[in-house]
Amino acid sequence: MDPVFLSRLQFAAATMFHFLFVPLTLGLSILIAYMETKYARTGDETYLRMTKFWGKLFLINFALGVVTGITLEFQFGTNWSRYSAYVGDIFGSLLAIEASVAFFLESTFIGIWIFGWKKLSPKAHAGVMWLIAFAGNMSAVWILLANGFMQNPVGYVIRDGRAELDSFFALITNKHGILEIIHVIPSALLLSAFFIMGVSAWHLLKKQHLDVFEPSFRIGLVVGLVSAVLVAVTGDMHGVNVSKTQPAKLAAMESHWETQTRAPLVLFAIPDEENERNSIEIGAIPGILSFLGFHDFNAKVTGLRDIPKDERPPVLPTFIGFRTMVGLGTLFILLTVYGWFKRNKLLENPTYLKIMMFSLPLPYIAIEMGWIVSEVGRQPWIVYGLMKTAEAASPVSTTQVFTSLMGFILVYGLLGAVGFFLMAKTVKEGPEAATR
Amino acid sequence: MELQTIWFFLWGLLWAVFFMTSGFDFGIGTIYPFAGKTDTDRRTMLNAIGPLWDGNEVWLITAGGVTFAAFPLVYATMFSALYTPLMLILFALIFRGVAIHFRSKIDTPGWKKVWDFLIFIGSFFPALLFGVAFANIFQGIPFDDQGVYHGNTFRLLNPYGLLGGLLFVLLFIVHGANWMAIKSSGGLQARMVLISQRTWLILVPVAVIFLIASYFATDLYANYFQYPVLFFVTLVNVAALLSIRYLVNKKTYFKAWFASAVTIVLCTFFGIIGLFPALFPSSMNPDWHLTAFNASSSPLTLKIMLAVVLVFIPIVICYQIWAYHMFKNPVTQEDLDMDEAY
Numbered sequence: 001m002d003p004v005f006l007s008r009l010q011f012a013a014a015t016m017f018h019f020l021f022v023p024l025t026l027g028l029s030i031l032i033a034y035m036e037t038k039y040a041r042t043g044d045e046t047y048l049r050m051t052k053f054w055g056k057l058f059l060i061n062f063a064l065g066v067v068t069g070i071t072l073e074f075q076f077g078t079n080w081s082r083y084s085a086y087v088g089d090i091f092g093s094l095l096a097i098e099a100s101v102a103f104f105l106e107s108t109f110i111g112i113w114i115f116g117w118k119k120l121s122p123k124a125h126a127g128v129m130w131l132i133a134f135a136g137n138m139s140a141v142w143i144l145l146a147n148g149f150m151q152n153p154v155g156y157v158i159r160d161g162r163a164e165l166d167s168f169f170a171l172i173t174n175k176h177g178i179l180e181i182i183h184v185i186p187s188a189l190l191l192s193a194f195f196i197m198g199v200s201a202w203h204l205l206k207k208q209h210l211d212v213f214e215p216s217f218r219i220g221l222v223v224g225l226v227s228a229v230l231v232a233v234t235g236d237m238h239g240v241n242v243s244k245t246q247p248a249k250l251a252a253m254e255s256h257w258e259t260q261t262r263a264p265l266v267l268f269a270i271p272d273e274e275n276e277r278n279s280i281e282i283g284a285i286p287g288i289l290s291f292l293g294f295h296d297f298n299a300k301v302t303g304l305r306d307i308p309k310d311e312r313p314p315v316l317p318t319f320i321g322f323r324t325m326v327g328l329g330t331l332f333i334l335l336t337v338y339g340w341f342k343r344n345k346l347l348e349n350p351t352y353l354k355i356m357m358f359s360l361p362l363p364y365i366a367i368e369m370g371w372i373v374s375e376v377g378r379q380p381w382i383v384y385g386l387m388k389t390a391e392a393a394s395p396v397s398t399t400q401v402f403t404s405l406m407g408f409i410l411v412y413g414l415l416g417a418v419g420f421f422l423m424a425k426t427v428k429e430g431p432e433a434a435t436r
Numbered sequence: 437m438e439l440q441t442i443w444f445f446l447w448g449l450l451w452a453v454f455f456m457t458s459g460f461d462f463g464i465g466t467i468y469p470f471a472g473k474t475d476t477d478r479r480t481m482l483n484a485i486g487p488l489w490d491g492n493e494v495w496l497i498t499a500g501g502v503t504f505a506a507f508p509l510v511y512a513t514m515f516s517a518l519y520t521p522l523m524l525i526l527f528a529l530i531f532r533g534v535a536i537h538f539r540s541k542i543d544t545p546g547w548k549k550v551w552d553f554l555i556f557i558g559s560f561f562p563a564l565l566f567g568v569a570f571a572n573i574f575q576g577i578p579f580d581d582q583g584v585y586h587g588n589t590f591r592l593l594n595p596y597g598l599l600g601g602l603l604f605v606l607l608f609i610v611h612g613a614n615w616m617a618i619k620s621s622g623g624l625q626a627r628m629v630l631i632s633q634r635t636w637l638i639l640v641p642v643a644v645i646f647l648i649a650s651y652f653a654t655d656l657y658a659n660y661f662q663y664p665v666l667f668f669v670t671l672v673n674v675a676a677l678l679s680i681r682y683l684v685n686k687k688t689y690f691k692a693w694f695a696s697a698v699t700i701v702l703c704t705f706f707g708i709i710g711l712f713p714a715l716f717p718s719s720m721n722p723d724w725h726l727t728a729f730n731a732s733s734s735p736l737t738l739k740i741m742l743a744v745v746l747v748f749i750p751i752v753i754c755y756q757i758w759a760y761h762m763f764k765n766p767v768t769q770e771d772l773d774m775d776e777a778y
Contacts, residue, residue: 052775059537060537060538060541063533063534063537063538064534066490066493066533067529067530067533067534068530070493070497070526070529070530071530073497073500073501073504074500074515074522074523076515077500077504077511077512077514077515077516077522078515078516078522078523079516081512081513081516081583082512084504084508084511084512084515085508085509085512085513085583087508088504088505088508088509088511088512088733089505089508089733089734089737090737091504092501092503092504092505092506092511092733093505093733093737093740093741095501095504095505096498096501096502096504096505096506096741096744097741097744098501099494099497100498100501100502100744100745100748100749101744101748103494103497103498104494104498104748104752105752105755107490107491107493107494108490108491108494108752108755108756108759109755110490111486111487111488111489111490111491111759112487112759112762114487114776115483115486115487115763115771115774115776115777116487116762117774117776118774119762162508164733164734164736164737165733165734165736165737165740166736168740394515394516395516395582395583395584395585396516396519396585400520404519404520404523407523407527411527411530411531415530415534418534418538422541422542425541
């Protein structure tokens with residue numbers, strides 16, 4: 001095993017684990033801020049209990065998100081030093097801006113929110129949560145702009161053997177980055193809405209704490225419905241952009257080998273990368289891929305065979321990732337639309353509640369799959385068209401990376417288990433009893 | 437002053453502020469299992485840093501981020517050359533972060549014991565390893581012109597490196613005990629005062645030995661001998677160090693904490709001034725030193741980042757001071773009874 005492969009594995013593991021916590025932090029902070037504002041405005045204790053219950057889950061999740069986030073910043077230097085030296089002028093500045101503009105705000109005010117219940121008025125305290133929500137989502141904006149540069153480098157010049165900033169404006173108006181932002185933030189809200197609905201459904205099925213969980217579920221339903229539609233719309237915009245800027249990724253997403261017009265969408269296929277074809281292909285609908293990629297049934301879609309072998313991404317994970325994400329995305333719309341019609345008769349629909357309870361993990365899967373499409377589909381490039389992943393790794397030894405990778409697997413495994421255990425315990429305990 | 441020079445000192449300042457703010461968190465975590473005799477003591481210690489430590493840790497992220505943005509080559513070489521110690525620091529910080537959050541979630545002795553241990557590990561090792569790492573940087577690190585590290589990790593544990601580690605641990609303990617003297621009362625406070633006073637007695641000779649050893653082990657003094665006026669900074673540093681004990685004895689704990697904060701910043705600057713213009717010197721060949729002038733970002737990036745830092749860091753400082761001010765009073769039983777308390 002070479003250090004590049006191990007470093008990739010480590011980065012993938014660390015990032016995917018980190019991203020189990022990020023979306024809930026982004027979305028739930030907004031929803032909690034809304035609940036607490038309701039409390040501050042109306043003085044209704046139910047909203048306070050709601051805020052505190054979801055707040056507890058939020059904080060467990062937040063703690064895990066923060067500690068796993070530090071890893072990512074470190075890893076660019078420890079494992080990807082050639083990359084860092086090559087694009088640090090641009091990429092590093094986006095990370096530094098994220099820390100000084102957004103992460104400081106979030107971390108400082110989270111302490112104030114936890115400990116400031118008696119030191120601030122209810123309105124000010126709710127305001128603190130709005131700040132946290134704003135700061136968290138601002139963090140995401142800068143990080144996604146940084147990722148956007150890796151996907152679609154803009155605003156740079158190559159000078160003295162490295163990429164240097166040429167236009168900061170181009171960098172922060174990068175179309176790819178903007179599309180990521182408007183896709184990721186609604187998907188974080190979607191995940192948070194499904195989280196709230198899933199947990200609420202569990203209590204509603206047990207017919208307990210109805211005063212907290214009925215309104216909670218309804219908040220989740222509205223937010224879930226709106227964000228599920230937004231995620232689909234922005235996902236489509238994203239797809240159209242990718243087919244223009246990253247044809248290899250589009251081809252891999254669809255396991256599409258032959259360049260052709262009226263390219264079909266294949267319902268089921270098993271990619272055979274060695275022989276450059278699909279070993280099984282069922283249900284090809286003509287023109288649909290052309291339409292999805294270019295909004296034109298007759299558009300020409302480049303096949304993988306016309307992309308040099310050493311510039312093709314791994315097809316199987318990209319292909320499966322895309323299918324899973326889109327399939328789940330469609331399911332989310334159906335589930336929330338159905339729920340919308342039943343919103344006032346939730347308790348009479350135990351089957352629906354059960355489905356929503358078991359649907360809680362699905363957005364997690366969809367989001368991770370989305371990142372697989374985005375990042376595996378970008379390979380073999382670390383910065384698209386500019387630098388290959390294989391050239392980007394640090395000159396460190398295999399033993400060092402292997403040891404740290406084992407460390408991550410062990411520590412993250414334990415953290416995941418403890419986090420899940422604490423969350424489950426908090427969910428079971430439920431909110432405080434009414435009227436103290 | 438040139439842009440790169442400004443950034444060199446800003447870079448040093450951000451690391452110094454990280455050591456100053458997280459320093460007392462690390463110090464308190466280090467003495468935590470020994471000074472916290474009862475569960476109430478321990479919870480008082482955790483809640484004394486509770487509202488602040490998260491924000492304090494971001495200074496590390498910012499210092500790292502600014503190293504990346506302003507001196508990409510330094511970031512790349514430093515983080516890969518110090519791969520193993522940085523991974524250890526990272527794991528330690530992960531442990532500490534979750535331990536502080538999770539310890540009081542379940543009220544059983546076994547559960548708490550595990551997290552208590554991790555709070556200690558997660559505070560002591562970063563304190564020690566940051567000291568070891570910076571002392572090694574002062575000496576120079578064996579890397580070549582391609583940024584490849586030569587030698588093994590244990591080489592970092594040389595006597596001067598370890599002395600740096602010890603200095604950091606002692607500084608942070610005094611700083612942490614001073615913060616606890618502000619934030620506690622009764623027996624715990626008396627114990628913290630004693631810890632501050634006694635640790636100070638070890639700290640002073642260690643600091644003196646470090647200053648002398650730096651003459652033999654590093655080139656830090658070259659800048660000082662060239663511009664003797666710089667020794668003034670060292671003098672202020674010594675004065676701050678000496679005043680800590682005086683202020684603790686006078687029971688003006690906030691001033692004592694301020695003095696230990698100043699001491700930490702100036703101790704960091706003792707090295708930063710000596711290093712200039714190098715950020716990451718190579719012990720193999722002076723031509724391979726990474727300096728503010730050969731490892732910096734483009735002028736455009738430096739300008740934009742300077743604007744960002746000059747606008748936002750003062751804002752950060754303002755709201756952090758506001759947060760410190762909000763939580764300046766001793767931790768009371770009422771605070772510990774709160775649902776959200778650690």
